[in-house]
Amino acid sequence: MTQSTETTSYKDIKQTVLGRIRSGEWRPDTLMPNEEDLAVEFSCTRTTVNRALRELAEEGFLERRRKAGTRVSSAPQRQARFTIPLVRDEVEAMGGTYRYALVSAQAETAPEWLAARLALTPGQRVVHVRCMHYSGNTPFQFEDRWIVINSVPQVEQADFSAIGPNEWLVQTVPFTNVELSFLASRADATLAGFMDVTEGEPVFTAERITWLQGQPVTLAKMYFAAGYRMTTRL
Amino acid sequence: MTQSTETTSYKDIKQTVLGRIRSGEWRPDTLMPNEEDLAVEFSCTRTTVNRALRELAEEGFLERRRKAGTRVSSAPQRQARFTIPLVRDEVEAMGGTYRYALVSAQAETAPEWLAARLALTPGQRVVHVRCMHYSGNTPFQFEDRWIVINSVPQVEQADFSAIGPNEWLVQTVPFTNVELSFLASRADATLAGFMDVTEGEPVFTAERITWLQGQPVTLAKMYFAAGYRMTTRL
DNA sequence: GCACTCAATTTGTGTAGACTTGAAATTTTT
DNA sequence: AAAAATTTCAAGTCTACACAAATTGAGTGC
Numbered sequence: 001m002t003q004s005t006e007t008t009s010y011k012d013i014k015q016t017v018l019g020r021i022r023s024g025e026w027r028p029d030t031l032m033p034n035e036e037d038l039a040v041e042f043s044c045t046r047t048t049v050n051r052a053l054r055e056l057a058e059e060g061f062l063e064r065r066r067k068a069g070t071r072v073s074s075a076p077q078r079q080a081r082f083t084i085p086l087v088r089d090e091v092e093a094m095g096g097t098y099r100y101a102l103v104s105a106q107a108e109t110a111p112e113w114l115a116a117r118l119a120l121t122p123g124q125r126v127v128h129v130r131c132m133h134y135s136g137n138t139p140f141q142f143e144d145r146w147i148v149i150n151s152v153p154q155v156e157q158a159d160f161s162a163i164g165p166n167e168w169l170v171q172t173v174p175f176t177n178v179e180l181s182f183l184a185s186r187a188d189a190t191l192a193g194f195m196d197v198t199e200g201e202p203v204f205t206a207e208r209i210t211w212l213q214g215q216p217v218t219l220a221k222m223y224f225a226a227g228y229r230m231t232t233r234l
Numbered sequence: 235m236t237q238s239t240e241t242t243s244y245k246d247i248k249q250t251v252l253g254r255i256r257s258g259e260w261r262p263d264t265l266m267p268n269e270e271d272l273a274v275e276f277s278c279t280r281t282t283v284n285r286a287l288r289e290l291a292e293e294g295f296l297e298r299r300r301k302a303g304t305r306v307s308s309a310p311q312r313q314a315r316f317t318i319p320l321v322r323d324e325v326e327a328m329g330g331t332y333r334y335a336l337v338s339a340q341a342e343t344a345p346e347w348l349a350a351r352l353a354l355t356p357g358q359r360v361v362h363v364r365c366m367h368y369s370g371n372t373p374f375q376f377e378d379r380w381i382v383i384n385s386v387p388q389v390e391q392a393d394f395s396a397i398g399p400n401e402w403l404v405q406t407v408p409f410t411n412v413e414l415s416f417l418a419s420r421a422d423a424t425l426a427g428f429m430d431v432t433e434g435e436p437v438f439t440a441e442r443i444t445w446l447q448g449q450p451v452t453l454a455k456m457y458f459a460a461g462y463r464m465t466t467r468l
Numbered sequence: 469g470c471a472c473t474c475a476a477t478t479t480g481t482g483t484a485g486a487c488t489t490g491a492a493a494t495t496t497t498t
Numbered sequence: 499a500a501a502a503a504t505t506t507c508a509a510g511t512c513t514a515c516a517c518a519a520a521t522t523g524a525g526t527g528c
Contacts, residue, residue, distance in 0.1 A: 021408060022408045022409075022410055022447075023408075024408055028405075080315070080316045080318050080414050081314070081315050081316075082314045082315075082316065084314050085309075086309050089309075170262070170308070170309060171262065174255060174256045174257070174258050174261075175256075176256050177467070177468070178467065178468040179465065179466070179467050179468075180314050180465070180466050180467075180468065181463045181464065181465040181466075182416055182438070182463065182464045182465075183418075183438055183461075183462065183463040183464070184417075184418030184419070184436035184437055184438040184439070184462075185418070185436060186435075186436045200434065201420075201436075202418035202419060202420045202435075202436030202437070203418055203436065204416070204417055204418040205418070207463075212256075213256070227417075228417065228418075229415045229416065229417040229441075230415065230416045230417070231413065231414070231415040231416075232413070232414050232415075233411070233412065233413050233414075234411070234412040234413075234414065
């Protein structure tokens with residue numbers, strides 16, 4: 001049998017099943033028919049049903065256990081998927097013209113809080129880069145970044161006046177592990193100056209720590225413009 | 235051939251490919267071998283390779299286009315996946331004892347900003363619920379929520395003194411669409427009182443709008459305790 | 469009543485092969 | 499040289515079947 005004219009695709013099955021959940025036909029905790037029965041109902045193979053259900057489970061709508069079967073998720077522990085674009089892309093997506101400006105870049109001994117945060121041995125040296133990302137002439141993001149020299153020796157020769165440290169790192173170092181946090185911080189005097197907000201103002205902030213095979217590579221603090229919100233649709 | 239003793243699983247392939255990316259063997263933008271060739275290399279079927287690559291692409295490591303082939307993502311790690319647990323789960327996961335307290339609940343006409351935000355017809359009525367979530371006796375989250383009566387008529391009979399509006403809604407209304415935002419806001423006098431922070435302090439805030447088949451159901455603003463950060467590892 | 473064993477059931481994952489689809493590359497036409 | 503039609507290739511998806519692995523539930527022995 002070919003799939004030519006009238007096959008049920010795994011996408012159709014996903015849609016139908018989702019519909020039954022949303023309509024209330026299959027309420028939370030309901031045990032649904034097993035894959036074989038569904039395959040008969042949709043007149044396709046179990047493989048196709050399996051893919052549909054597997055994806056729905058991954059998206060948090062279903063819970064599946066061998067032998068126990070598949071049931072509708074009761075506490076839909078929903079997963080939000082945020083796209084974290086490069087600043088340039090984010091600015092351009094909003095119709096702005098991206099502009100980058102280096103503020104400062106210098107090698108120094110890692111301050112204590114940073115050494116503690118990244119589990120560095122005391123006295124390790126880092127490159128501290130500060131830079132601005134603009135949308136047109138409007139401040140969009142202030143980036144405060146430290147790069148561990150031991151992990152990325154080439155960084156001492158890097159020139160951050162034209163290319164941002166993030167883009168440089170992405171091209172240079174493959175990384176294995178990332179920790180990303182979002183928080184609300186308050187604008188200090190420096191930040192207020194750069195971002196054109198009043199001191200003390202709440203600022204949406206992202207922090208990103210990157211490792212390469214267990215070695216800490218970089219910590220970046222990114223401060224967004226006033227009123228910034230990170231939005232996603234599920 | 236059976237998969238009995240020494241088969242290459244799609245997981246093995248994922249691992250190997252990831253390793254090659256991380257080691258720098260396959261740099262960003264590199265065009266990798268096509269599925270058939272990889273199937274030969276790993277001595278498995280194309281189906282298995284396909285699944286491995288498909289998942290890696292979904293995770294953001296690869297970019298695939300028909301005919302053009304598969305290449306290593308140049309801006310990897312673009313998707314962060316946050317699990318959004320119920321407050322109760324989040325508190326308990328941190329070892330705290332969850333406690334809920336209703337602050338106020340009343341039916342009212344939707345204020346203009348809300349009507350505009352949810353595209354309500356003027357004069358529509360909503361139930362406005364405010365409540366606190368504690369970890370032990372420490373304030374954890376202040377929840378400010380509006381529920382559209384038209385979309386959920388049962389809400390007028392609901393009793394939110396024992397069960398939180400979120401848990402009530404999850405049990406009552408299947409929802410089809412969610413918009414989730416994170417932002418930094420400043421604590422006003424009311425919030426400062428409930429959350430035990432000083433007025434003007436930055437507060438990490440999540441806003442969540444939910445629809446049921448195009449009908450707006452609820453808008454929730456959730457204000458987190460001082461110092462809260464939402465963290466994920468990729 | 470309790471612990472143990474074992475078979476049945478259900479999802480998980482693999483093989484082998486074929487057709488479909490979208491987009492890049494090439495050729496033909498204007 | 500530019501535009502349009504055609505070919506070709508790689509990913510996308512389906513069929514059909516098989517064995518693997520986890521867990522449940524029933525049966526057995528004490």
